[in-house]
Amino acid sequence: MRAIQQVEFGGPEVLELVDIPVPEPAEGQVLIEVSRAGINFADTHQREDGYVQKQHLPLIPGGEVAGVRADTGERVVALTGHGGYAQFAVAPADKTFPIPDGLDDGAALALLIQGLTAWHLYRTCARIAPGGEESVLVVSGAGGVGSLAVQLGQAMGAGRVIATASSEEKRELCLELGADVAIDGDASDADALRDRILGANHGREVDVVLEMAGGPLFDVALRAMADMGRMVVYGISSREQNEVRTGRLLKRSQSVIGFWLFHYLERREHLEVPLAELFALAAEGVVNAVVGETYALSDARRAQEDLVARRTRGKLLLDPSR
Structure with a gap:
């Protein structure tokens, strides 16, 4: 079968198209003929062995x-x-879920890692208070997780939803998806970005921040967060880590919460219940997965380059047949 494999860590150039045997499922696993493979920021970190978990070649x-x-x-x-960048892949049976009729493979895949992440950001981590009074800032609102987080805001009980995006086209998409306001997330002028965030929230600091960039944007978003505010960190796409002074958190009763989906994979109810809700919301038209470009398997390098360079929007996919 055709697959993308790497035998060393490094940049996109280490991704090689190879021909290898079809994997054999072990006990408790199933073999899947892959129609689409999802592309995630985590893949780029794994490629460099810079991910949360140690990688092996x-x-x-x-x-x-x-x-x-x-x-x-x-x-x-x-x-x-x-193993997903291939024509066949094995997966644990308890982490394999049927796709409902009427939902295509790409949309279903966009609701898996990104959808589960967005669901847990609201329900498990931020714990949005019911009543629609708490404001939410969604960083990178046109991305895979962000585009779903924008759409889920109202269903999850949020009030005003503010999205950041790097271009006018992406900001228009955020508004189409249901954001009340979409602003430029450029953090090169920290004071100007904070002013844009507060201006988008009628001059008030925001209650919840869903943050995946890190670096200067993290610092600005924390400065724009209200007393008793919660920031949920679920990525570091800038690759710039941040430090938080505990005195600041105490003074303002604020929380900074880390979220990594893979901590929730060991219990099926952490996956099955939210995924069922997401599929139901998709069937009702409340959530529409934003599926971006579908790349040929042979173009995996370019796909990862485009993702890191922020030339994309929505969920990126690989087609193993090409």
Whole structure:
């Protein structure tokens, strides 16, 4: 089968198209013929061995796939951990979920890692108070997680939803998805960005920040957060880590919460219940997964380069047939 494999860590150039045997599922695993593989920022960190977990070579990237179970013919999405950038992949049976009729493979895949992340950011971490009075700042609102977080805001009980995006086109998308305001997230002028955030919230600091950039934007967003505010950190796309002074948190009763989806993978109810809700919201038209470009498997390098360079929007996919 065709697959993308790396035998060393480094830049996109380490991703090689190879021909290797179809994997054999072990006990408790299923074999999936992959129709689409999801592309995530985590893949770029794994490629460099800069991810939360230590990586091992040789490595086939790709933590999620959509396709058909080889044993039953059922359409499914699955969390693979690794091995998704290929024509066939194995996945744990308890992390494999049927795709409802009427939902295509790409949309279902966009609701897997990104959808589960957005759901847990609201419900598990930020714990939005019911009543629609708390404001939410969604960093990178046109991205895979961000585009879903913008749409989920009202359903999750949020009040005013403010999105950041790097271009006018992306800001227009955020507004189309349901953001009340979309602003430029450029943090090169920290005071100007803070003013834009407060201006978008009628001059008030925001209650919740969903943050995945790190670096200067993190610092500005923290400065723009209200007393008893909660910032949920679920990525560091800038690769710039931040430090927080505990005295500031105490003085303002603020929280900075880290979220990594893979801590929630060991219990199926952390996946099955939210995924069922997400699929139901999609069926009702409340949530529309934003599916971006579908790249050929042979273009995996370019896909990761485009993602890191922020030339994309929505969920990026690989087509293993090309």
